[in-house]
Amino acid sequence: MWNLQGNVQAESHRNGSRVRKLLTSNEAVAEAVKIAKPDVISAYPITPQSPIVESLAKMIAKGELDASFVRVESEHSAMAVIHGAATAGARVFTATSSHGLAYMFEMCWWIAGSRLPAVMAVATRSIGAPWNIHGDHTDIVQLRDAGWIIGMAENAQEAFDMTLQAFCVSEEVNIPFAVGLDAFTMSHTAEVVEIWEPEIPPRRQAYKVLPSDNFAVNAVTMGKARMKARYDLAVDLENSAKVIEKTDKDFGNHGGLVENYRLDDADFAVVMMGGWCGDAKDAIDMLRQEGFKIGLLRIRFLRPFPKKAVKELGCEVLVVDKANSDLRGVLGIEVSSCGVEAKNVVAGIGGVDVGVEDLCRIFKDFMNGKLEMEWYL
């Protein structure tokens, strides 16, 4: 049994038991969205996200989900449609990847600045040029400054749980929520997922526009109004950490903003996020058997960034990144911004395969003080 602030009269499952299903992360997200019962879904297809919205379109066609599905000509319009629907009080969902996220970027700022709850899945994929359809995190990290909550799932179960949590958190704090899942290694890879059907509280939001209310939203501002709105969003985004942590136990108990893996007695910590953390855990288990005291701090939320957990590491730190800004990785920059001196490796860009053996090698070099490369090419 679980309870969200008394708003959810929870039944962990309709018939008291959880169902185990073999699902890709894309399918797991679609299952979660179906349970959350959105009013309006709008999306434009892009690899590797497309199966999410194809599944939802099918559910609607079969009558399993009662929602409006708006087919648009671009991602910019997909985000614009859910922006409009959310303004008028609807629960909304979209999904995208890579160039799609880049194309809708302007609207991502607007939906956040308008303080509208919304949920978007991002099957994280490389951004060109040159063309590449494979996984890394270069797309989703671009959202950092737009004022979104940004979660990064590790597996299909977490993609399912986090999507459900996203609706609850977003509608409580009036901030849009992006659920990141890695291209292909998660989006198209089937795993066993425990499905349960919690009742998500009815749609809540700070305001909505109705024909009877004569007011204007987002008119041109002068003076301090825009800065104040930006400040309020930053403060509320920071405070959303409490809501995320408070509701974590209701959505799979994944650890809140971070997951600590074998960190308690560690002399060495690796900081990573996303699907390859599963491989990192295997590598850590192998190195532990060899006597290395190493653990993983898995970043579950890029925003709000888990500054406290990073600052408390108190040991040698290595950040392994799947997105870069200049020569440095984006997560590396985030970690150093907390005053933690860390080594930083960029790897796996454009889907370059980084397996358990590769991670073992990188971690070992780091612990032996031999880590020289910044890019694992």
Added chain:
Amino acid sequence: MILPGNTSCQGCPISLAMRCLDEIENPVLVIPAGCSTVVAGLHPNSAMKIPVIHVPFASTNAVACGVKEAYKRAGVKANVIAWIGDGAADIGFATLSASATRKDDIITVVVDNEAYMNTGTQASLSTFWKAKTSTSPAGKADERRDLALIMIAHKADYVATATVGYIEDLRRKFRKASQIEGFRFIQIHCPCPPGWRFPSEKTIEIARKAVMSGAWALFEFYDRKLRFSGIGKKFAEKDNRISLAEYLKAQGRFEHLRDEDILAIEKAIDEEWEILKRFSGE
């Protein structure tokens, strides 16, 4: 619908068009970046007596579609109006086309002042042949795009052109649009005193000369048929028109035109009328 003391320029055609919104029941305005943004009022004030959702430039029809979808599901009655300029019709053209193709149950109003006026009179796709703008200082060499004809090609439920020069005709078209379901599109000719460089008291006069010279055709398309409307019927016949030079010479943006330029424009206008007449069967 719009309060006095708003921030529009003297002689602004957009504020004239906004006054006519009282013909439409339960309106909700969605307005992108443009002159209308400013006319509708600066935060924390609003010059409109109806709800306004301000949105980014290219997004208007998609936002309006989302608003309408949400209202439909909640059983809220409203006429959602995508109120755009010719600039937003340019940058949001794909969005507009998708909205028309889906038959979104909204009204799209284009207040067409034939350039990007809010950013300082840069040429748009609607800019009149050979007109001087700040990005076509020697006169625009490109074609003028016919938005209303393109909307007819989308098989829209209602398409009309109108003008602030004939307010009763404009009001009737707003009224008609609000009584039809489906995708409705009205393009309003909006002569802009500072942008076109004519005295601010002459907005109506210029707007009427545009119709009387054949430079702006008034028509409606519904039930799959195009009809010339109101006083516009008369000027479908070339013999009834005033000279094109009389319309053009009243505006600073055409001060550079030579006689052969005016003849070339007249030819382009005649060709457009030919197309319209073929559509109308008249």
